[in-house]
Amino acid sequence: MSMRHWAAAAAAAVLLAGCAGPSAATSDPATPEAPTESTTLTVITHDSFALSKEALATFKAETGYDVSYVAPGDVGTVVNQLILTKDAPLGDVVFGIDNTFAGRAVSAGILSPYTSADLPEGADAYAADDTHSLTPIDYGDVCLNADTAWFEAKGLAVPQTLDDLLKPEYANLLVVENPASSSPGMAFLAATVGAKGADGYLDYWKALKANGVKVVKGWTEAYTVQFSGSSGKGAYPLVVSYSSSPAYEHGTQALTQTCFRQVEYAGVLAGAQNEVGARKFIDFLLSAEVQAEIPEQMYMDPVDSSVELPADWKKYAAVVDHPIEVSAADLGANREAWIKAWTATVIG
Known part of the structure; x- marks a missing residue:
């Protein structure tokens, strides 16, 4: 952010095994389609993603999802893979796309809009654009x-x-x-x-x-x-x-x-089989618990300006x-x- 801690990168077989297929949910064409949900949630991250075991366990316990974290590489690798697999998404939610790659991700159509009610006051100043496809989580x-x-x-x-x-x-x-x-x-x-x-x-x-x-x-x-x-x-x-x-x-x-x-974002992946869970994960990243962890776990500034930074920081x-x-x-x-x-x- 050595500086950053890293989540263990998943093997290629795990990456492919975690691919989320198209949602089976159907709805009346005359009404808006309900967001998909399943018992599993696949989170795609860059290889510098890190949160405490306690925080991750809390999210899993509160949602009941079987959560998998897949880290194929740096953010450039992540965005490239998500674009290549757009028609068969690798997961449900992505964390770590930054403002230098945001335009490419949005224009490629790999994200679904979502505006979290938990976005801290003032954090919208870090918005990538006006599509609401990416939610700011931290910056550095x-x-x-x-x-x-x-x-x-x-x-x-x-x-x-x-x-x-x-x-x-x-x-x-x-x-x-x-x-x-x-x-x-x-x-x-x-x-x-x-x-x-x-x-x-x-x-x-x-x-x-x-x-x-x-x-x-x-x-x-x-x-x-x-x-x-x-x-x-x-x-x-x-x-x-x-x-x-x-x-x-x-x-x-x-x-x-x-x-x-640099600003890092999270976003719901288009075609996610668990869109409800993806939104919950974004809300989780904006929670007071996670925002307080970001400086020491990922060595970035949280978008929540009320967070007290570590003494060494x-x-x-x-x-x-x-x-x-x-x-x-x-x-x-x-x-x-x-x-x-x-x-x-x-x-x-």
């Missing part, structure tokens, strides 16, 4: 993180801005995530678009590539394996992570001039007052073109 600022001990040992100042990364003294020090497969990677790409403009971000990336940036598939490899400031003790003292990361990896700092605000997590901005409309309209151009420029 994706920022460059630095291993301060590494820089102190080298007698080198910690870079502060995106432009600093292009200086010769910071060559071969940065690891980033691929935006095609990683939500933090896409958030950082969006930050460069917001800072350099649609006409200038590729030139920035060309210069970053020339200065030795390393690209890996996702956050787990970047932060826990390649980053020198984490338990993996890798070779790179700069990494794309979160403003909250220093609360859990002391001796690191977030560079607040490089941040992009208050002490070490960076406060980002002015994140780099790209509108949801621009993200939805251009993300695929940006990724394609980035891939051609950086990966080749």
